[in-house]
Amino acid sequence: xxxxxxxxxxxxxxxxxxxxxxxxxxxDDANSCxxxxxxSNLLDFIGNNGMEDLKFVNTKEWENNPDKTFKIYVDAYExxxxxxxxxxxxxxxxxR
Amino acid sequence: MEKLICxxxxxxxxxxxxxxxxxxxxxxxxxLIDKVLYQCPDCGxxxxxFNENELAIEKALSDLKNKLVVSILDGFTENxxxxxSIERALDLPQRTLTKWKNGASAPTSAGIALLKFIKLFPxxxxxxxxxxDYEISQxxxxxxxxxxxxxxxxxxxxxxxxxxxxxxxxxxxxYIHMHKNEDINAMGYGNITPMVTIS
Numbered sequence: 001x002x003x004x005x006x007x008x009x010x011x012x013x014x015x016x017x018x019x020x021x022x023x024x025x026x027x028d029d030a031n032s033c034x035x036x037x038x039x040s041n042l043l044d045f046i047g048n049n050g051m052e053d054l055k056f057v058n059t060k061e062w063e064n065n066p067d068k069t070f071k072i073y074v075d076a077y078e079x080x081x082x083x084x085x086x087x088x089x090x091x092x093x094x095x096r
Numbered sequence: 097m098e099k100l101i102c103x104x105x106x107x108x109x110x111x112x113x114x115x116x117x118x119x120x121x122x123x124x125x126x127x128l129i130d131k132v133l134y135q136c137p138d139c140g141x142x143x144x145x146f147n148e149n150e151l152a153i154e155k156a157l158s159d160l161k162n163k164l165v166v167s168i169l170d171g172f173t174e175n176x177x178x179x180x181s182i183e184r185a186l187d188l189p190q191r192t193l194t195k196w197k198n199g200a201s202a203p204t205s206a207g208i209a210l211l212k213f214i215k216l217f218p219x220x221x222x223x224x225x226x227x228x229d230y231e232i233s234q235x236x237x238x239x240x241x242x243x244x245x246x247x248x249x250x251x252x253x254x255x256x257x258x259x260x261x262x263x264x265x266x267x268x269x270x271y272i273h274m275h276k277n278e279d280i281n282a283m284g285y286g287n288i289t290p291m292v293t294i295s
Binding site for chain 2: 021023024025026027035037038039040064065066067072
């Protein structure tokens, strides 16, 4: 079971873009896989339900969390856009 | 000054660095720009946490697209295809393409996509000229496909005199004209020109 609500994340990408922070890896992959070159392009795509056939893969505790008293999890999903299948890893997160 | 904190772990030890990276615009080329990167030594995450690269990337892409538009339109003009006739065939307001070329107005993303398509597949203009009629479009498409295919095929000169494609709005012929050769066996096409027609 995912730890977080993916649809709330998608809604954030549409309505509260300042609360979403794509990491460098996410932007690099978004560019190379889908031609999405800016944060705006990427979040607009996600917020517009661009991730088709979205399927939950697994959830893991964030290993690099320096605060061990507050657990943070990462949910991984796979999705498709046109012909490209991608795994959505925790490269994008909500700002604290 | 507001202290910058890592959006993931809350650390205030962010390290900022600058680097250069190419911004590429599909068939529009690329340009090198300066970018900012923040790295968190406490959790290891990195990225443009404060949206400092967005404007630079958008400007670079806009410049590349403007150059691409001019290049595509110049290409048509150099090949004696008038912008006015393209506008007529595509049902665009007259002088649209001239304005794009001169920078008086900028094409939308849809306009740029359209230009890319007609640059890659100029025969689409013929499809538009024929009012996007489905049957005629198929013939135009297949005629172009055959011409491409013929250009890639290797013919033995001693056996093949000529090969080519003849197209019209109503039909497309692929012809292969072979020399008369008694040694050509199985198909028995020693003195007959085989043809494939699409009508």
